[in-house]
Amino acid sequence: MGTASLCRWNVLTDLGAKAACCSLLFAAALASHADVILTDGQDFGVDVSLTDGSLAMDLMGSLWIVPRDGGQARQLTDGLTPVKSPRWSPDGSSIIYQVSTGTGAEIWQMDVATSDVKRISDPDFHSQNASWHPQGERIVFSSARNDSGLDIWESDLPTGLSWRVTSDEGDESEPAWSRNGRHLAFIRETDGRFALVLRRLGEADQELVVSSTRLSSPSWRPDGSLITYLRHGDGDSSLEMVILSDPPLIRQFAVGEDFISAPVSWRDRTQMFYTADGAIKSRGFEDRRSRRVRFRAIVRNAEAPAPMTIPDRELLVNNPPKSRLVIRGDRLFDGIWSGYREGIDVLIEDGVIMAVDVRQDWEDATILDLGNVTVMPGLIDSWSGPPGDLDAGPAILAYGVTTIVSDLGDRVIDQAEWDGERMPGPRILPATTVSAQSIVGKNPAYYLVNLLPAGASIDENKVAVQSWRESGVPIVVNNWATGRQVGADILLGIAATSTRSPFRLENRSVLAGSVIPPVMISGIADAGTPGIAGLVESRQSDQLGQTARPIRRIAEIPRLEAVASLIVAGSLPNGLPPGQALHAELRALRAAGLNGERTLQAAGKNAARMLGLDNQIGTITPGAMADLVLVAGDPLNNVDDALRIVAVVRNGRFFSLVSLLERAANPVSVE
Numbered sequence: 180m181g182t183a184s185l186c187r188w189n190v191l192t193d194l195g196a197k198a199a200c201c202s203l204l205f206a207a208a209l210a211s212h213a214d215v216i217l218t219d220g221q222d223f224g225v226d227v228s229l230t231d232g233s234l235a236m237d238l239m240g241s242l243w244i245v246p247r248d249g250g251q252a253r254q255l256t257d258g259l260t261p262v263k264s265p266r267w268s269p270d271g272s273s274i275i276y277q278v279s280t281g282t283g284a285e286i287w288q289m290d291v292a293t294s295d296v297k298r299i300s301d302p303d304f305h306s307q308n309a310s311w312h313p314q315g316e317r318i319v320f321s322s323a324r325n326d327s328g329l330d331i332w333e334s335d336l337p338t339g340l341s342w343r344v345t346s347d348e349g350d351e352s353e354p355a356w357s358r359n360g361r362h363l364a365f366i367r368e369t370d371g372r373f374a375l376v377l378r379r380l381g382e383a384d385q386e387l388v389v390s391s392t393r394l395s396s397p398s399w400r401p402d403g404s405l406i407t408y409l410r411h412g413d414g415d416s417s418l419e420m421v422i423l424s425d426p427p428l429i430r431q432f433a434v435g436e437d438f439i440s441a442p443v444s445w446r447d448r449t450q451m452f453y454t455a456d457g458a459i460k461s462r463g464f465e466d467r468r469s470r471r472v473r474f475r476a477i478v479r480n481a482e483a484p485a486p487m488t489i490p491d492r493e494l495l496v497n498n499p500p501k502s503r504l505v506i507r508g509d510r511l512f513d514g515i516w517s518g519y520r521e522g523i524d525v526l527i528e529d530g531v532i533m534a535v536d537v538r539q540d541w542e543d544a545t546i547l548d549l550g551n552v553t554v555m556p557g558l559i560d561s562w563s564g565p566p567g568d569l570d571a572g573p574a575i576l577a578y579g580v581t582t583i584v585s586d587l588g589d590r591v592i593d594q595a596e597w598d599g600e601r602m603p604g605p606r607i608l609p610a611t612t613v614s615a616q617s618i619v620g621k622n623p624a625y626y627l628v629n630l631l632p633a634g635a636s637i638d639e640n641k642v643a644v645q646s647w648r649e650s651g652v653p654i655v656v657n658n659w660a661t662g663r664q665v666g667a668d669i670l671l672g673i674a675a676t677s678t679r680s681p682f683r684l685e686n687r688s689v690l691a692g693s694v695i696p697p698v699m700i701s702g703i704a705d706a707g708t709p710g711i712a713g714l715v716e717s718r719q720s721d722q723l724g725q726t727a728r729p730i731r732r733i734a735e736i737p738r739l740e741a742v743a744s745l746i747v748a749g750s751l752p753n754g755l756p757p758g759q760a761l762h763a764e765l766r767a768l769r770a771a772g773l774n775g776e777r778t779l780q781a782a783g784k785n786a787a788r789m790l791g792l793d794n795q796i797g798t799i800t801p802g803a804m805a806d807l808v809l810v811a812g813d814p815l816n817n818v819d820d821a822l823r824i825v826a827v828v829r830n831g832r833f834f835s836l837v838s839l840l841e842r843a844a845n846p847v848s849v850e
Contacts, residue, residue, distance in 0.1 A: 214477050214478065214479055215477075215478055216475050216476070216477055216478075217238065217239070217475070217476040217477075217478050218473065218474065218475060218476075219457040219458050220236075220238045220239065220454075220457055221457050222439060223236050223237050223238045223239075223439065223441075223454055224236065224237055224263075224264060224265070224439055224440075224441025224442075224453075224454055225245075225265075225441070225444060225452050225453070225454055225459050226265050226266050226267050226274075226444045226452075227247075227267070227444045227445070227446045227452045228267045228271045229267065229269060229271065229446070230267075230270065230271030231247065231271060232247030232446060233245065233246055233247050234246075234247065234444075234452060234459065234472070235265035235266075235267055235274050236252070236265065236454075236459065236474075237261075237262045237263050237264065237265055237276065238252070238476055239258060239476075239478060239660070240258045240260075240261035240262060240263075240658070240659070240660030240663075241254050241255070241256045241257065241258040241262060241660075242254070242255040242256040242262040242265055242274065242276060242289065243255065243476055244291070245459070245472070245474045248472070249459075249472045249473040249474050250473075250474065250475065251474075251475050252474045252475060252476040252477075254476070254477075255274075255289060255291075255294060256289075257636075257637060257664075258660050258663075258664055259632040259633075259637060259640065259660065259661050259664055259665075260278050260279070260632065260633070260658070260660065260661065261278070261279050261658045261659065261660035261661075262276045262277070262278060263276065263277040263278075263279070263284075264276060264277045264307075264308065264309070264441065266309060266310050266311055267311075268311055268315050269311055269313055269314070269315040270315055271291070272290065272291060272292065273288055273289060273290050273291060274288070274289050274291060275287065275288045275289075275299070275309050275310075275311065275318060276288075276289070276309075277306075277307055277308070277309065279657065279658045280657060281656075281657025281658060281671050281702070281752060282305075282657075282702075282732075282751070282752040282754065283304070283305030283306075283730070283732050283752075284305055284306060284307045284732070285298055285300050285302060285306060286298070286299050286300035286306050286307075286309045286318070286320055287299065287300075288336075299318070299334065299336060299339075300320065300322070300334070301322075301324075301341070304322050304323060304324045304730075305322060305323050305730050305731070305732050306320050306321070306322040306332075307320065307321055307322070307329075307352070308320055308321045308352050308353045308354065310354060310355055310356065311356070312333075312356050312360055313356060313358055313359065313360040314360060316335060316336055316337055317333055317334060317335050317336065318333070318334050318336065319331060319332070319333045319334075319344065319354040319355075319356060319363070320332055320333075320334070320354065321350075321351060321352040321353065321354065321365075323706070323730035323731045323732070324343075328348070328349055328350045328351075328706060328731050329350040329351060329352050329731045330343055330344070330345045330346055330347075330351050331343075331344040331345040331351045331352075331354045331363070331365055332344060344363070345365070347367065347369075348369055349367060349368050349369030349370065350366075350367065350368045350369075350707070350731055351365050351366070351367050351376075352365065352366050352368075353365055353366045353395060353396060353397055353442070355397045355398055355399055355406075355442065356399070357399045357403050358399060358401045358402075358403060359403060361379070361380040362377065362378065362379045362380060362403070363377075363378040364376065364377055364378075364387075364397040364399065364406050365378075365397065366394055366395060366397060366408075367386075368393075371391065372389065372390075372391065373389070373390045373391070373392070373393055373394040374386040374387075374388065374389045374390075374394070375387045375388040375394055375397055375406065375408050375421065377406070377423070387406070387421045387423075387427050387429075388408070388419075388421055388429060390410060392410065392411055392412055392413075393410075393411040393735055394408055394409065394410055394411070395408065395409045395411065395440050396408055396409045396440055396441055396442040396443070397442060398442035398443040398444070398445065399445070400420075400445060400448055400464075401445050401447055401448045402448045403423070404422065404423060404448075405420045405421060405422045405423055406420065406421050406423070407419070407420045407432060407442075407443045407451075408420070408421070409438055409440060411440075415437075416437075416438045416440075417431055417432075417433065417434045417438075418431075418432045418433040418434075418436075418438060418443070418453070419431050419432055420432050433462075433469075436455040436456055436460075436469075437455055437456050437457070438453070438454075438455045439453075439454040439455060441453070441454060448464070449463055449464050449465070450462070450463055450464075451463075451464070452472070455469075458471050458472075459471070459472040459474060460472065479637075488651070489651060489653060489789070489790075489791045490623075490651040490791055491791050491793070492626075492790070492791040492792055493795070494606070494792060494795050494796070494804060496529060496530040496531060496804065496830070496831075497530075497594070497595060497598045497830070498595060498598045498599050498830070499529045499530025499531075499805075499830055499831045499832075500529075500530070500600075500830075500831050500832050501529070502528075502545065503526065503527070503528045503541065503543055503544035503545065504526075504527045504528075504544065504545050504547065504828075504831065504833065505524050505525065505526050505527070505541050505544045505545065505546040505547065506524070506525040506527065506547055506549070506554055506807060506809070506828060506833075507524050507525075507538065507546060507547065507548045507549065508548075508549045508550070508551075508552040508553060508554040508809060509521065509550065509551050509552065509553070510552070510553040510554065510813075511523040511525070511535075511553070511554045511555075511799065512553060512554070512555040512556075512776075512779065512799075512814070512815060513535065513555075513556070513798055513799040513800065514555070514556045514779065514780060514783040514784050514797055514798040514799060515784065515798050515799075515800060517776060518776070518815070519553070519815065522537055522538050523535060523536065523537060523538070523554075524536055524537070524538050524539065524541070524546075525554060525799060525807065526541060526544065527805040527828070527831050528831075529831065530804065530805050530830045530831035531802065531803070531804065531805055531831070532799060532800065532801055532802065532803045532804070532805050533801060534801055535799055535800060535801060547833060549809055549825060549826070551811070552809045552810060552811055552825050553809070553810050553811075553812065553813065553814060553820075554799070554807055554808075554809055555779065555799070555807070555808050555809075555810065555814065555821075556779075556783045556784075556796070556797050556798050556799050556803075556806065556807065556808070557579065557580070557581030557582065557796065557797075557804075557806030557807055557808055557827070557828075557829065558578075558579050558580045558581060558582075558748075558761055558782045558783070558808065558821075559580075559581070559582045559583075559584075559747075559748070559782050559783060559786040559787060559790075559796060559797050560580050560582070560583045560584065560585075560748065560749060560750050560757065560758075560760070560761040560782070560786075561584050561627075561700050561747045561748060561749040561782075561786045561789060561790070562584055562585075562610070562627065562629075562655065562671060562700045562702070562749030562750070562751045563580075563583040563584060563585045563749065563750055563751060563757045563760065563761070564585065564750070564751050564754070564755075564756070564757055564760065565585045565586065565587050565588060565590050565757070566583070566585070566590070566592065566604070566607075566757050567756075568590070568592075569592060569593060569596060569597075569602065569604075569846075570602070570843070570846040571604065571756075571757070571843075572592075572596070572597045572602055572603055572604020572605065573602065573603060573604065573834075573839045573840070573842035573843040573846075574719075574723050574756070574758060574839075574843040575604060575605050575757050575758035576603055576604060576605060576758070576827050576829055576834065576839050577719045577723070577758065577824065577827070577836060577839040577840055577843060578719055578758035578759055578761065578762055578822065578824070579808035579810070579821065579822075579824050579827055580605055580757065580758045580761050581605050581606060581796070581806035581808070581827065581829050582605055582606045582607075582608065582786075582796050582797075582806065583605050583606070583607055583608070583757055584607075584608045584609075584610050584626050584627055584749075584790065585607060585608075585609075585610060585757070586609075586610045586611050586612050586629070587607070587609065592604070592607055594606070594607060598829075598830045599830075599832075600832055602842060602846060603829050603830070603832065603834060603839075603842070604829075605757075605829070606796075606804075606806075606830075608626040608790065609624060609625050609626065610625055610626055610627040610628065610629065611625050611628055611629070612628075612629040612630075612631060613628060613629070613630060613631070613643070614630070614631045614632070614633065614634060614635065614643075615630070615632065615634075615635035615639045615640045615642070615643035623650045623651055623652055625652050626652070626790050626791075627652070627653060627654075627655050627669070627790075628647050628652050628653070628654050628655065629654075629655045629656075629657070629671065630643065630644065630647075630654050630655070630656050630661070630665070630667060631657075632656070632661050632664075632665065637664050637665065640661075640664070640665040641664075641665050641666060643665075644665045644666055644667055645666075648666075648668070651791075653668040653669055653789070654667040654668050654669065655667070655668070655669045655670075655671050655700060656669070656670060656671065657671050658670070658671075668698070669698050669699070669700055669789070670698070670699045670700070671699075671700045671702055671749065671751070671752065698745045698746075698747065698789065699742075699745065699746050699747070700747050700748075700749030701746055701747070701748050701749055701750075701764045701767065701768055701781065702749055702750070702751060702752030702753065702764070703733065703737060703739075703752075703753075703764070703767045703768070703771065704729060704750070704752075704753040704755075704760070704763035704764045704766065704767035705729050705730060705731050705732045705733050705753060705767075706728050706729050706730060706731040707731055707733060707736070708729075708736070708763060708766050708767045708770060709736075709766060709769075709770045710766040710769075710770075710818075710819055711728055711729070711763060711766065712728075713819060714759065714762055714763055714766065714822065715727070715728055715759075717822055718836075718840075719758075719759070719822070719824075719836075719840070720759055722840050722843075722844065723756075723759075723840070723843060725755070725756050725759050727755075729753045729754050729755055729763060730754065732752075736767070736770050736771055737771050738771060738772050739768070739771040739772055739773060740771070740772030740773055740774075740777075743772075743773045743774075743777040743781075744777070744785070745785075746768065746773070746777075746781050746785065747781050747782075747785045747786040747789050748761060748764045748765065748768065748778075748781040748782040748786060749764065750763065750764050753767075761782060762821065762822050764781075764782075765778055765779075765781075765782060765818050765821060766818060766819070768781055768818075769818040774815075775814060775815035775816055775817070775818055776815055778818050779814060779815070779818075779821070782797075783797040783798060784797045784798050785797075804830070805828055805829075805830065805831040806828060806829055806830070807827070807828035808821075808824060808826075808827055808828075809824070809825045809826045809827070809828075810822075810823050810824050810825060811823045811825050824836050827839065
C-alpha cells in the first residue's frame with residue numbers, strides 16, 4: 180500500500196514541528212486511488228438483528244450490514260454524512276442511526292429493503308443515543324430541548340409525537356428498554372458523578388452503580404436478569420454487569436480489551452456481540468474468551484487533492500485615528516514567542532502597530548500605562564455566528580473579539596461604522612455556506628466556504644470543492660467523513676456529536692501512518708464545558724443579558740493536546756452569541772488538554788494563518804493591525820482571565836470595557 184501524498188500549505192509552515200511539513204488538507208489522502216478492503220476498524224459499533232442475526236455496523240462513517248457469521252459487508256450509505264450507533268428494529272425491517280450535522284446530531288431511519296431514509300427527530304434540537312422500544316413503533320433517545328442538559332425523550336413513529344421521560348438535573352443519556360418493554364435503564368451524569376439508573380415500571384429511580392469515572396453503554400440481557408455497561412478509567416475501560424438481585428450485585432465481566440463506547444448487543448440470553456481491539460467480537464455469557472467475527476468491507480479510497488496554497492491577503496486600515504498611542508502593561512503576550520515579555524511598549528500609529536519595543540519615552544505619543552495588566556492580541560473567531568445588528572458591535576468587542584469570520588446571509592453591517600469611534604465592532608471577514616448543486620462560480624472574496632454535501636453525489640461534491648480550492652478559498656465541512664470523501668481542507672466541530680475522538684476514526688489496516696491530520700475549527704463547547712457557568716455569570720454576559728447556556732452535545736470532553744498546533748478556535752456550533760461564544764471555545768480547548776499558550780494561539784496566529792492573514796492579525800508585531808486586548812490576570816495559566824477585560828484596542832482606538840458596555844446598552848445616545 181502506498182504512503183500518504185505529502186503537500187504543503189505555506190501559511191501554516193510553523194504550526195507544529197512535524198505537522199508543519201504536511202498539508203492541512205485532511206482528506207485521508209493515499210497515494211493509491213484503488214479501492215481497499217477493510218478487515219478491522221478503530222471506532223465503530225455493531226448491533227445484531229433479532230430476526231436473522233445479521234450485524235449492522237458504523238464503519239468509517241458509513242452504515243454496513245455484515246452476515247451473521249461474518250464475510251462480505253454490504254454498504255448502505257455513501258459516507259458523506261457520518262453514521263453512528265445503528266440499531267435494528269425488532270422486526271429487522273429498518274435501522275435507526277445517528278447523523279452528525281456539525282452543530283449537533285439527528286436521528287434517522289432507513290428501510291433496509293428499499294434504502295429509503297427519513298429524519299425522525301426534530302431538526303431544531305440535538306438528539307442522540309436512540310434505541311427501539313420492543314414493540315417496534317416507538318424509540319427512546321436523549322435530547323437537549325427544554326434546558327441546558329440532556330433528558331430522555333420518547334417518540335411514537337407513526338404519529339411523530341414526542342414526550343419527555345426524565346427532567347432531572349444534569350444529563351440523562353443512553354437509554355435502553357428491557358426486552359419486555361417495562362423497564363428503562365440509562366446513564367445519569369451530574370457534576371462529574373455518574374450513575375447507572377434503573378427505572379422500573381411504576382417505581383422510583385434506582386441508582387444501581389455510582390462512579391466518579393464515566394459510565395456508558397447500558398444494555399439489557401434479554402431475560403432481564405442483568406444489565407451490562409462500560410466503566411471508563413484513565414486510558415482503559417472494562418465491561419461490567421449489575422445483576423438485578425436484591426441487593427444488586429456488581430461483577431466485572433471482561434477486562435484487557437480496548438472497548439469501543441457502544442452497548443453490547445444481545446442475540447439471545449447467551450450470545451452477545453460488541454466491538455473491541457478493532458474487531459467485531461462474539462461471546463457467550465459463560466465463555467471466558469470471545470470469538471472474532473471476521474468481515475470484509477470494500478471502501479472507496481479517497482483521492483489525494485492537488486496541493487493548495489492559501490493566497491496571502493491584505494487587510495486595509497479604514498478610518499484610523501490620527502494619533503500616536505503607546506499601550507503599556509506589566510506583561511505582553513505577543514502570540515508569537517512562548518510566555519510573557521515584560522517591560523515592553525506597543526506603539527500604534529494610523530491604526531497599525533509600528534513598534535514593539537522596550538519601555539522608553541516616545542516622541543509625540545500618548546502613553547497609556549495600564550499597570551498590572553496583560554496585553555495580548557485581539558481574539559479571532561474563525562467561524563462565528565452572524566452578529567444580530569449594527570448595535571451588536573460593542574457587545575462583541577466587550578469580549579475582546581476583534582475579528583470574526585461569518586456568513587452574514589441577508590444581514591447588512593456597516594463595517595466603516597464598526598471601524599470608527601461611535602459604534603465600534605469587530606472586523607468581519609465574509610464566509611458563505613453552499614451546497615454542491617448551488618455553486619455557480621467562484622468568489623475569492625470569501626475567506627471560508629462551508630460545504631453542505633446533502634443532495635449531491637460524491638463526485639459532484641468533489642467538483643464543487645475543486646472549484647473553490649482553485650480560487651484559493653478553503654473548504655470547511657461539518658464532519659470528518661465528508662472531508663475524507665471530497666478532499667476538503669478544514670473540519671468544523673470535530674467532537675460536537677461524538678463521544679469518540681475523530682482521531683481514532685482512521686482504520687488501522689488502511690490509514691495508519693497515511694492520514695494527514697485535519698486542521699479543525701473547534702466548535703466543541705457545550706453545556707458540559709468546565710467554566711461555562713462562570714462565563715454566563717461574567718460581567719459582560721450579565722450586563723448584555725446573555726445568560727443562556729449552550730445545549731449539551733458531547734458526552735465527554737475530547738482530548739486534543741496531541742493535535743494542538745492544528746486547531747483554530749471557532750464558535751458557530753455552540754450556538755452562543757458572537758463574542759461570548761468564543762470564550763466558551765477557549766474554555767473547552769483548555770479542558771481538552773491544550774495549554775494556555777496553545778489555547779490563545781488557536782484564536783490568534785493559527786487562525787490568522789488559516790485565513791491568509793499571517794502577521795496582520797492574531798499577533799502583536801510591527802505591521803500588524805492595532806487590535807489588542809488588555810486583561811487583568813494571567814491568561815496563560817488561567818484561560819478564564821482572558822475575560823477579565825480592562826480595555827480593547829480596535830483599529831488603533833482605545834475603548835475601556837465600561838465604555839463598550841455603555842455603547843452596547845445605549846447605542847443611540849452614544850456620540
